[in-house]
Amino acid sequence: MADSSAPREQWQSHWGFILAAVGSAVGLGNMWRFSYLTAENGGAGFVVLYLIFTVLLGLPVMLAELTIGRGARSGPIAALEHYGGRSWRWLGAVFVAAGFLILSYYGVIGGWTLRYAFEAFTIGFADDPGAHFAVISEGHGSFAMQVTFMALTIAVVSGGIGAGIERVARIAMPALFFIMLGIVVYAATLDGASEGYAYYLNFDLAKAMNLDVVVAAAGQAFFSLSLGMGAILTFASYLPKDSDLANETIVISFADFGVAFIAGLMVFPLIFALGMQAEITGGTIGALFVALPKAFASMGAIGRLVGGAFFVALVVGALTSAISLLEVIVSASMDAFGWERRKSALLGGGAVTFMGMASAYDIDVLGAADTIATNLFLVGGGLGISIFVGWVMKDPIAEASGGGARSPALGVWRVLLRFVVPLALIGILAQSLPGTWATITGLFGLG
């Protein structure tokens, strides 16, 4: 047990919490993952599905996590025990395991973004970005950058909630937003940008009806909103009792969708205006790290500036998300072992980095880890939370409204959590399971 005589840390302000939670949600998921999945799954149809899932599944699960976290005031394992008894601790442990898995490869990609940002301002973008990416994405170079990125993450989390995480989010999130807007405006001025918009915003109903696209969109909604593994739950455990959780849910979720949408308005025109579409329409993990640098390299000095700004924004987004992933592990180990924050951050972060070596040295492991984490852990975790709050928790509506008025919208929320969300997630899990299983057996060389 944590030292109960020390008061629990708290966010210094309402906006500090909002910015940190948006910082968790907004990250590589909105830019790297969103653009390559949108390209792979045929444009606007995928985006619409992702929006539908954000509203139908994301909002209810986000409110559920916020409710559990604020009420229990502890990390995920102790929080589930608080409301469900010891027999629910396992679900919290699954969340922490998901945090380990996601941060293990997230830190590797974070390292790539760090390298690109640094190179943009020093040596510029490589003439052959495909070859460059092949060199930096696997091996010692990739591992070294992962370690650097993880060291930054550990440093911020060690600083604590207010002085570390909140302070970084307050600077990082507005900076990210303005950089993105600047690039969107710049991209709009390029000849041929309209082809990028046409590709991005073209709605192909036939493609969107494909079940694999549906699965990808649901997984993306969970990944991008940081749901299904206790990150939002953990951040909410540092909230004061009187916060308006329904309001926070809406602000965080739509800010996250908005940033993803804007990222598309930045990425697609840039890529199409410079004729790099073949690089991204294949839709692979490396697409963003090859197509965009190629576009930037062909733009001369301005390309270095815009490209440098772009990768700085990516670093910022990745860092604030990685912080929230590490905080899940840190708060759970502070609860469980009574460790200090600094020790938890160092040991937890160190263990994650070690586990991530597998992804740093092999991009196929990275891709497999991402599929397993998203389609199995996050979607499964969302299912667990909806069943827990919908069926196990005594009076979730009272907990969510924190003693205030029981708004009718919360009645709808409970019905969604009891029936709609679990049924939808069971369907999505069933659809993705064969593919995820093939990924797992493939990873261990059994397939």
Ligand code: PHE
């Ligand atoms: N939401 C983050 C992103 O989009 C990733 C993340 C997933 C963070 C799960 C925390 C928990 O990049």
